[in-house]
Amino acid sequence: MASEIPESILIIGAGVFGLSTADALSRDPDYKDTxxxxxxxxxxxxxxxASIDTSxxxxxDYADPAYASLALAAQEQWRGDFGADGRYHESSLGLTADPGKEDYVAKSLENVLALEELAKTTSGGGSIKPIRVLxxxxxxxxxxxxxxxxxTHGYLNPNSGWADAEASMRYLYNRVRATNRITFVTASVTRLLFSSGPVPRVLGALLADGSRLTASLTILAAGAWTPSLxxxxxxxxxxxxxxxxxxxxEQEQAHLAQTPVQLNMSSGMFIIPPPPPTSSTPSPEALERGVPRPHxxxxxxxxxHGYSNPVTIPYPEPPREGERQEKTITISLPQTSPSTAYASQAIPSEGTTACRTALRSxxxxxxxxxxxPFTHTRLCHYADTRSGDFILSFHPAYAKSLFVASGGNGHAFKFLPVIGERVVECLRGRCPAEFREKWAWPGWVEEGKWEGDGSRGGAKGMVLEEEMRREKGKL
Ligand SMILES: Cc1cc2nc3c(=O)[nH]c(=O)nc-3n(C[C@H](O)[C@H](O)[C@H](O)COP(=O)(O)OP(=O)(O)OC[C@H]3O[C@@H](n4cnc5c(N)ncnc54)[C@H](O)[C@@H]3O)c2cc1C
Structure with a gap:
C-alpha cells in the first residue's frame, strides 16, 4: 500500500480539478508524508x-445517470457548509427545449425523477421538492x-440552483491553505520535464523563469490550457x-433573484439570476478589481460547441520511439484577457446577437x-473531450508519473465538493465502477467526428478569428 504513495506530487493548475485534488490529498492521512x-x-x-466567475x-439534471447521481452527492454538500454564506442558491432550474431535443430532456427528467424517488426512500424526502413537467x-x-x-417543453426542477463560483473557489482555497499541507507557487509552467529512455517519465515542470519543480508524480489540471503541455x-x-x-x-435584481435559472437545451443559451440585492454588497476583492457591484x-x-482558436506551438513532448518527430503542432487554445476587470473581452457579434435574442425569449x-448595452463580455473556455466525459487518468506513455485531471467540458463546476476525492480514488486504481470507462484515457478520434454528450446548442465548427473578423464585436 505504502509503495503507491508518491514521495512528492506536483499539481499544475488551481481550478476545480487542481484545487479539489489538493484539498482531497491534504485531508487524506495516506498522503501525510507526501x-x-x-x-x-x-x-x-x-x-x-474557467472556475472563476460570478455563477x-x-x-x-443529466441525461447520464452516473453524472446525475454524482451531482446529487455534490449537491448535498452545496446545501451544507460548502454553499453557506450565500455561495449556493437553490433557485430552481427551468430546463427546456425546442422540438427536436426531446431525447436529452426526457432522459434528464427520468434521471432527476429517479433521484427524487431515491431521496424520498433514503432521507424521507424532507428537503426534496416535486419536479413539474412543462x-x-x-x-x-x-x-x-x-x-x-x-x-416548447421541459420541466422545472426546484432542487437545482446556482453557486457563486468565485466565492466557492475562495472558500475551498482558504480551506486548503489552512491545512498548511500544500506549497503554493505562482508561476507559469512552460513545459513538462521528461526523462529519456525507452519508457520516459515525467519529472515535473519547467517554469517561465527557467527554474524547475520536480516531483515523483505530476498531476496536470491546467483546464483548457492542458493541450499546451x-x-x-x-x-x-x-x-x-x-x-x-x-x-x-435594484428593483429588477430583487425580482429576478426570485426566479429560476433558465436553460434551453436546443440553443444552449441560459440565464443565471442575480442574488437578492441585500447580498450584493461589493466584496473587497471585487472593489480591488474595479467592479463596483459584482452581482x-x-x-x-x-x-x-464554442469557438476554436487554432495556435501553432512547439511539439510539447519527447519523440516516441519509432515515430517521426513533428517540430510543431496546431491545437486550439484559450484566447483571454486576464489583465482586464473580470477578464472582460470583446466577443464575436454572432455571440452578442445570440445573447440578446436569448434574453428576449x-x-x-x-x-x-x-x-x-452589456456591462462586459468574456470568453470562458471549456476543455472538451469527444464524449463530454472528464479525463481522470494516468497518461499511458509515462509509466504512472503523469496523471491528467481535466476535460471539464463545461459541466465540472458543480462537482467541486466531491471531484478531488474521485481524482484520488482514480489515482489509487479505485475509480468508481460507473466512471471507469468514462474517465479512462480516451483513444485518438478525429476531432470532426466527436459525438459529444448531446447537451450542446448553437452552431458547430466556428473559428474565433473568423467570427471576430466577420464584424468587430459591437457592445
Ligand atoms: C462559460 C462557462 C460556463 C460554465 N457553466 C457551468 C455550469 O453552469 N455548471 C457547471 O457545473 N460547470 C460549468 N462550467 C464548467 C466548469 O466551470 C469547468 O468545467 C471547470 O471550472 C473546469 O475547471 P478546470 O480546473 O479544468 O479549469 P480552470 O478553472 O480553467 O483551471 C485551470 C487552471 O490552470 C491554470 N494554468 C493553465 N496553464 C497553466 C500553466 N502553464 N502553468 C500554471 N498554471 C496554468 C489556469 O490559470 C487555471 O487557473 C462552465 C464553464 C464555462 C467556461
Missing part, C-alpha cells in the same frame, strides 16, 4: 480560469415568472464560450433589459 506543491500561473484566483449552475410555452412562462418563455490532438481541445452581463436596477447583473451565456417581450 510533499505536495500546487503551481498556478496567476495569483489566486486566475481571472480567466455556475448546480444541477443533477408541456407548453404557456406553462413555461407560468413557472419562470420572468414573463418570457424559451422552448501535451500532444492532445484528437483527445482534448479548448473551445471558447460566450458570456455576457447586462446591468439591472447587479443578469448573466446570459451559451453552453455550445427568457424575459417578457416588454422588458427593457435586453436592449441595454
Amino acid at each position: 510533499k505536495i506543491t500546487l503551481v498556478e500561473r496567476h495569483s489566486f484566483p486566475a481571472p480567466d480560469g 455556475r449552475i448546480i444541477r443533477a 408541456d407548453s410555452p404557456e406553462e413555461i412562462t407560468s413557472v419562470t415568472r420572468t414573463g418570457g418563455s424559451s422552448g 501535451l500532444d492532445l490532438r484528437g483527445v482534448l481541445r479548448a473551445t471558447g464560450q460566450i458570456l455576457a452581463y447586462i446591468p439591472l436596477t 447587479a447583473f443578469l448573466k446570459v451565456a451559451r453552453h455550445g 427568457f424575459l417578457s417581450p416588454s422588458s427593457p433589459i435586453p436592449s441595454r
Whole structure:
C-alpha cells in the first residue's frame, strides 16, 4: 500500500480539478508524508480560469445517470457548509427545449425523477421538492415568472440552483491553505520535464523563469490550457464560450433573484439570476478589481460547441520511439484577457446577437433589459473531450508519473465538493465502477467526428478569428 504513495506530487493548475485534488490529498492521512506543491500561473484566483466567475449552475439534471447521481452527492454538500454564506442558491432550474431535443430532456427528467424517488426512500424526502413537467410555452412562462418563455417543453426542477463560483473557489482555497499541507507557487509552467529512455517519465515542470519543480508524480489540471503541455490532438481541445452581463436596477435584481435559472437545451443559451440585492454588497476583492457591484447583473451565456482558436506551438513532448518527430503542432487554445476587470473581452457579434435574442425569449417581450448595452463580455473556455466525459487518468506513455485531471467540458463546476476525492480514488486504481470507462484515457478520434454528450446548442465548427473578423464585436 505504502509503495503507491508518491514521495512528492506536483499539481499544475488551481481550478476545480487542481484545487479539489489538493484539498482531497491534504485531508487524506495516506498522503501525510507526501510533499505536495500546487503551481498556478496567476495569483489566486486566475481571472480567466474557467472556475472563476460570478455563477455556475448546480444541477443533477443529466441525461447520464452516473453524472446525475454524482451531482446529487455534490449537491448535498452545496446545501451544507460548502454553499453557506450565500455561495449556493437553490433557485430552481427551468430546463427546456425546442422540438427536436426531446431525447436529452426526457432522459434528464427520468434521471432527476429517479433521484427524487431515491431521496424520498433514503432521507424521507424532507428537503426534496416535486419536479413539474412543462408541456407548453404557456406553462413555461407560468413557472419562470420572468414573463418570457424559451422552448416548447421541459420541466422545472426546484432542487437545482446556482453557486457563486468565485466565492466557492475562495472558500475551498482558504480551506486548503489552512491545512498548511500544500506549497503554493505562482508561476507559469512552460513545459513538462521528461526523462529519456525507452519508457520516459515525467519529472515535473519547467517554469517561465527557467527554474524547475520536480516531483515523483505530476498531476496536470491546467483546464483548457492542458493541450499546451501535451500532444492532445484528437483527445482534448479548448473551445471558447460566450458570456455576457447586462446591468439591472435594484428593483429588477430583487425580482429576478426570485426566479429560476433558465436553460434551453436546443440553443444552449441560459440565464443565471442575480442574488437578492441585500447580498450584493461589493466584496473587497471585487472593489480591488474595479467592479463596483459584482452581482447587479443578469448573466446570459451559451453552453455550445464554442469557438476554436487554432495556435501553432512547439511539439510539447519527447519523440516516441519509432515515430517521426513533428517540430510543431496546431491545437486550439484559450484566447483571454486576464489583465482586464473580470477578464472582460470583446466577443464575436454572432455571440452578442445570440445573447440578446436569448434574453428576449427568457424575459417578457416588454422588458427593457435586453436592449441595454452589456456591462462586459468574456470568453470562458471549456476543455472538451469527444464524449463530454472528464479525463481522470494516468497518461499511458509515462509509466504512472503523469496523471491528467481535466476535460471539464463545461459541466465540472458543480462537482467541486466531491471531484478531488474521485481524482484520488482514480489515482489509487479505485475509480468508481460507473466512471471507469468514462474517465479512462480516451483513444485518438478525429476531432470532426466527436459525438459529444448531446447537451450542446448553437452552431458547430466556428473559428474565433473568423467570427471576430466577420464584424468587430459591437457592445
Ligand atoms: C462559460 C462557462 C460556463 C460554465 N457553466 C457551468 C455550469 O453552469 N455548471 C457547471 O457545473 N460547470 C460549468 N462550467 C464548467 C466548469 O466551470 C469547468 O468545467 C471547470 O471550472 C473546469 O475547471 P478546470 O480546473 O479544468 O479549469 P480552470 O478553472 O480553467 O483551471 C485551470 C487552471 O490552470 C491554470 N494554468 C493553465 N496553464 C497553466 C500553466 N502553464 N502553468 C500554471 N498554471 C496554468 C489556469 O490559470 C487555471 O487557473 C462552465 C464553464 C464555462 C467556461
